[in-house]
Amino acid sequence: MMKTLEQINQEFLDEIAAEKTVRSEFDPTNMRSLDDIKTMTGIVRAESEPAPDKQDPGKSAIKKLSDVLFYVMIAFILVVTLVYGGKPHEGFHLFGYSGYTVLSGSMQSEIPEGSLVVTKIVDPSEIGIGDDITFLREDDLTVTHRVVSIIEDFHGSGSRGFQTQGIENPNPDDDIVYAGNIIGLVKFSIPELGYTLSYISEHIGIVFAMLGGTLVAAIALSKAFTKREEYEFRTA
Numbered sequence: 038m039m040k041t042l043e044q045i046n047q048e049f050l051d052e053i054a055a056e057k058t059v060r061s062e063f064d065p066t067n068m069r070s071l072d073d074i075k076t077m078t079g080i081v082r083a084e085s086e087p088a089p090d091k092q093d094p095g096k097s098a099i100k101k102l103s104d105v106l107f108y109v110m111i112a113f114i115l116v117v118t119l120v121y122g123g124k125p126h127e128g129f130h131l132f133g134y135s136g137y138t139v140l141s142g143s144m145q146s147e148i149p150e151g152s153l154v155v156t157k158i159v160d161p162s163e164i165g166i167g168d169d170i171t172f173l174r175e176d177d178l179t180v181t182h183r184v185v186s187i188i189e190d191f192h193g194s195g196s197r198g199f200q201t202q203g204i205e206n207p208n209p210d211d212d213i214v215y216a217g218n219i220i221g222l223v224k225f226s227i228p229e230l231g232y233t234l235s236y237i238s239e240h241i242g243i244v245f246a247m248l249g250g251t252l253v254a255a256i257a258l259s260k261a262f263t264k265r266e267e268y269e270f271r272t273a
Contacts, residue, residue: 133158135221137171137179138231143203144169144181148223153231154181156221161197169223170199172214181223185209191216 135156142150148169156171164170164184171181182201186209191198196216202209 134224135171136231137181137220138235139181139226141203143205144183145205147204148181148226149228151232152226152228153234154226155224156181157224158220159222161199161216161219164197164199164219164222170201170214171220171223172199172201173218173220175212179220180210182210188213 135158137154137156139148139150139152139154148154154171164187166184166187168184169181170184171179174180180201182203184199185202186200188198188200190196191213194215198216199214199219200209201214
């Protein structure tokens with residue numbers, strides 16, 4: 038059956054209309070990008086969206102505490118080893134400063150027995166009456182007393198001599214302190230710390246063992262929390 042001219046024209050127009058409909062449905066301007074599709078489906082997060090914080094604040098605090106403990110312990114061991122070196126009764130000497138444990142109560146009201154007294158090397162000419170000094174007696178005993186008088190050019194030596202006295206003692210010391218025997222001028226003292234550091238130095242082996250165990254535990258704890266955080270970050 039032959040088609041009329043009108044039928045042919047109508048079919049041609051219908052095909053053109055159908056083609057326009059298909060093109061509009063697949064218009065590239067209306068298509069979403071692959072990144073948009075991933076974002077909508079939750080495969081990836083949009084750049085503006087912050088990653089969820091799955092870290093437990095308590096765990097983070099423990100990790101930070103373990104890190105701080107690690108460095109504090111190292112510093113403590115180094116300080117005790119450097120300043121005492123296993124000889125607490127000889128005191129320590131570091132960068133012009135010296136430290137000694139007070140073993141008597143002759144200065145009790147100001148420097149209690151057991152205190153750590155820290156002195157600084159100064160020129161004898163800078164020492165005045167009322168200053169507290171640490172000096173070495175003739176019997177090699179280290180003493181910290183107060184200067185109560187000064188003798189210039191002591192015995193024609195060209196150096197000063199210092200009369201000292203423990204503030205709890207009724208009378209001045211019998212011996213005059215030569216300038217060359219002065220260890221230093223007292224800068225400050227810390228009660229009880231002298232006995233504490235002396236004990237640590239005398240038992241340094243036990244202290245090292247205890248601190249070593251603490252350090253190992255702190256390192257293990259720090260690494261455990263670090264690995265936990267890395268795992269949670271990768272699985273987030």
